[in-house]
Amino acid sequence: MSKFWTSKHACLRFSSLVLGFSVAILQADTDPQPEYSSPVAANYPKDVYWGDTHLHTRNSADAYSLGNLNLTPTDAYRFARGQAITAHNGMQVQLRRPLDFLVVSDHAEYLGGYYRFDVADPLVVETAAGNQWKEFEDQGDPIARIGTFTASMQEPEKFYPFPEKVRKLIWEDVAETADDNNRPGVFTAFTGYEWTSMISGNNLHRVVLYKDGAEKAAQIPPFSGQDSLDPRDLWQALAHYEEATGGSVMAIAHNGNISNGMMFSDTSVDGEAINADYAKLRSRWEPVYEVTQVKGDGESHPTLSPDDEFADFENWDRDNIGRTEDKQDAMLKHEYARSALKLGLRHEQELGVNPFKFGLIGSTDGHNSVSTTEEDNFFGKFPDSQPGKKRLDNQMAGVLWQNWRIVASGYAAAWARENTREALFEAFKRREVYATTGSRIQVRFFGGWNYQASDIDRPSYLDIAYSGGVPMGGDLLQAPENKAPSFMVVAAKDPDGANLDRVQIIKGWLQQDGVLREKVYDVVWSGERSPDPETGKLPAVGNTVDVETATYLNSIGSTDLAVVWTDPDFDAGERAFYYARVLEIPKPRWTTYDAVYFNLELSEEIPKVIQDRAYTSPVWYTP
Numbered sequence: 001m002s003k004f005w006t007s008k009h010a011c012l013r014f015s016s017l018v019l020g021f022s023v024a025i026l027q028a029d030t031d032p033q034p035e036y037s038s039p040v041a042a043n044y045p046k047d048v049y050w051g052d053t054h055l056h057t058r059n060s061a062d063a064y065s066l067g068n069l070n071l072t073p074t075d076a077y078r079f080a081r082g083q084a085i086t087a088h089n090g091m092q093v094q095l096r097r098p099l100d101f102l103v104v105s106d107h108a109e110y111l112g113g114y115y116r117f118d119v120a121d122p123l124v125v126e127t128a129a130g131n132q133w134k135e136f137e138d139q140g141d142p143i144a145r146i147g148t149f150t151a152s153m154q155e156p157e158k159f160y161p162f163p164e165k166v167r168k169l170i171w172e173d174v175a176e177t178a179d180d181n182n183r184p185g186v187f188t189a190f191t192g193y194e195w196t197s198m199i200s201g202n203n204l205h206r207v208v209l210y211k212d213g214a215e216k217a218a219q220i221p222p223f224s225g226q227d228s229l230d231p232r233d234l235w236q237a238l239a240h241y242e243e244a245t246g247g248s249v250m251a252i253a254h255n256g257n258i259s260n261g262m263m264f265s266d267t268s269v270d271g272e273a274i275n276a277d278y279a280k281l282r283s284r285w286e287p288v289y290e291v292t293q294v295k296g297d298g299e300s301h302p303t304l305s306p307d308d309e310f311a312d313f314e315n316w317d318r319d320n321i322g323r324t325e326d327k328q329d330a331m332l333k334h335e336y337a338r339s340a341l342k343l344g345l346r347h348e349q350e351l352g353v354n355p356f357k358f359g360l361i362g363s364t365d366g367h368n369s370v371s372t373t374e375e376d377n378f379f380g381k382f383p384d385s386q387p388g389k390k391r392l393d394n395q396m397a398g399v400l401w402q403n404w405r406i407v408a409s410g411y412a413a414a415w416a417r418e419n420t421r422e423a424l425f426e427a428f429k430r431r432e433v434y435a436t437t438g439s440r441i442q443v444r445f446f447g448g449w450n451y452q453a454s455d456i457d458r459p460s461y462l463d464i465a466y467s468g469g470v471p472m473g474g475d476l477l478q479a480p481e482n483k484a485p486s487f488m489v490v491a492a493k494d495p496d497g498a499n500l501d502r503v504q505i506i507k508g509w510l511q512q513d514g515v516l517r518e519k520v521y522d523v524v525w526s527g528e529r530s531p532d533p534e535t536g537k538l539p540a541v542g543n544t545v546d547v548e549t550a551t552y553l554n555s556i557g558s559t560d561l562a563v564v565w566t567d568p569d570f571d572a573g574e575r576a577f578y579y580a581r582v583l584e585i586p587k588p589r590w591t592t593y594d595a596v597y598f599n600l601e602l603s604e605e606i607p608k609v610i611q612d613r614a615y616t617s618p619v620w621y622t623p
Contacts, residue, residue: 201322362410431473499557
C-alpha cells in the first residue's frame with residue numbers, strides 16, 4: 001500500500017492505464033526506479049499509543065469485596081474507548097481523551113467467583129470453595145469470604161481453588177470479552193490477568209499479558225498464586241502456554257516498593273542465590289516493569305539517591321502490602337527500579353545474564369473499572385476512594401491505607417507501528433516503551449556513537465536517530481576507540497497539560513573496582529537558568545500553582561525540549577545504562593482539586609502540588 005502512494009512511477013502507471021499508453025506501463029514495470037520519498041517507507045514506529053496494562057473489575061475478588069459490585073470488563077473497555085459510564089458513587093464519568101489500549105487484569109485467584117457466587121451461579125456455588133463460602137454465610141460471617149482470597153496469596157495449600165473445568169469456562173468468557181472489545185487499528189483490548197503472590201505479606205504480583213486472542217489464550221486457564229507463589233513456576237507456566245498453543249505471553253511485575261526487599265532480591269524465594277538459569281528466565285519473561293501506579297512511585301528513593309533532588313516523588317515506604325512488617329532501609333535497594341537496574345549490571349558481570357534488564361511503563365492498578373490517571377479527573381483505586389467529601393480522610397474500607405496517599409498514576413506509552421495487539425506486544429518485547437505518572441508527555445530517547453548536536457534540528461532527525469543508533473530499550477555494544485556514547489532526547493508537553501521544566505539523563509554504571517554508581521545529569525531545560533557553579537544544581541523552574549483555586553499557568557516552562565548529550569564521564573570498560581526523565585512544571589495535585597471542588601480543608605501532611613514526569617526505558621552499554 002505504501003508503495004502505491006509513495007512511488008512516483010506507481011502513480012504514472014495508473015495515469016498511463018487511463019490514457020491507454022501501454023508502452024509507459026511496460027517501461028515502468030521493467031525499469032524500476034528508487035522510491036521518490038524513501039523516508040515514508042521507513043520501518044520504524046512513528047506513533048505513540050497510550051494505555052493501561054493493569055486494571056481490575058468486579059471479576060477481582062478484592063475489588064468486588066471492597067465495593068465494585070457491578071462494573072464489568074466490558075464496562076472497563078467501553079470507558080477506556082471514551083464512552084460514558086456511571087461510577088459507583090453515581091457520577092457520570094468519561095475520559096476527555098480515550099485510551100489506545102487496555103489490559104483488564106483481574107486477579108487469577110477465584111477469578112469472577114465472588115460475583116458468580118452472589119448471583120447463585122451453580123458453576124461456582126457447587127464447588128468446594130462455594131461450599132466453604134456458604135458455611136461462612138450460614139455462620140453469619142459473610143465477609144470472611146475475603147479472607148480466603150488474601151490468605152490464598154500467602155498459604156494457598158490451606159484453601160480450595162476452583163476445579164480446572166470451572167477455571168477454564170470462566171477464563172474463556174474473559175478472553176472472549178477481550179476479543180469482543182478489540183478494534184484493530186482503533187483500540188486494542190488485550191487479554192490478561194494478575195498472578196497474585198504475597199509471601200509473608202510481601203508483594204510479588206505480576207500482570208500476565210497475552211498477544212493472542214481467545215482462540216489461543218482461552219486454551220489454558222491462568223496460572224494463579226494458588227498454583228504456586230514462586231515466580232519461577234509462573235515463568236514455567238508461561239513457557240508451557242507458548243509451547244502448547246504457539247502463542248506469545250509476558251509477565252509484568254509491579255510495586256517492588258511494598259515487597260520489603262523481595263522484588264529485586266539477590267536470592268530466589270527459597271533463599272538460594274540467583275543463578276544464570278534464574279537470570280535467563282526472568283530476562284526472557286519480564287521485559288518491562290511497571291514503575292509507577294496508585295500504590296506509589298518506584299523509580300528511586302532519597303535514601304538510595306541522596307543527591308537526586310527529585311527522588312522523593314510519591315514514595316510509599318512504610319511497610320509491605322500485607323502490613324505485616326515495617327520497612328527497613330536495607331530493603332530499599334531491592335525495591336526500586338533504578339537500584340535494580342544497577343544491581344542487574346553486577347549480576348550480568350557475574351552470571352553472564354542480566355535478570356533486571358527491563359523497560360519502564362506505568363499503569364493504574366485501579367479496582368473500580370475506570371482507568372484515570374490525570375490530577376483533575378482521578379477516580380481513586382476502589383469505590384471507597386472515588387471523589388466525595390470523605391475520601392481525603394477515609395481509610396479504604398479500614399483495611400489498607402489513607403486515601404490521600406494514593407497516586408494519580410500512571411500511563412504505559414508504546415512506540416509502535418500500528419494500534420494492534422501484535423504491534424503493541426512487540427513494542428513491549430523490544431522495550432520501546434516508557435512510563436508517565438499521569439500526563440501524556442511525549443518523549444523519544446536514542447543512544448548512538450555519532451550523533452551531532454545539530455541532528456535534533458533536522459526535520460529528518462528520526463531517520464538519523466534510528467539509522468545511527470538504538471531507541472529506548474536497546475543496546476550499545478563495544479565502544480569505538482576514543483568514542484563516548486551520545487544520546488538524543490526529544491520531549492514535548494502534554495497538549496492538554498503542563499509545560500516542561502527539564503530533561504534529565506540518569507546514568508548507572510558498574511565501576512571496574514566493582515562499585516555501583518549513579519549520576520543525574522540536567523541536559524536541557526526551560527528558561528534562562530544556569531546550574532549553580534558550586535553544587536551543579538539547576539535552580540527550580542518556579543511555581544504558578546494557586547492552591548485556593550486549584551489552577552496553574554503555563555507562563556513558565558517550555559512546550560518542548562530537545563538535545564544531543566554526550567556522556568562526559570564515559571569509561572569504555574564499564575557496564576552502564578542510561579534513561580531519560582522528563583519533568584513538568586508544578587501543578588495542583590488531585591487532592592487540591594478535591595479540596596476546591598468539595599470545599600474541604602487539607603491537613604498539612606497532605607501534598608497540594610505535584611511535578612508529574614516521564615521515565616523512558618533505558619539504553620544499555622555493554623563492553
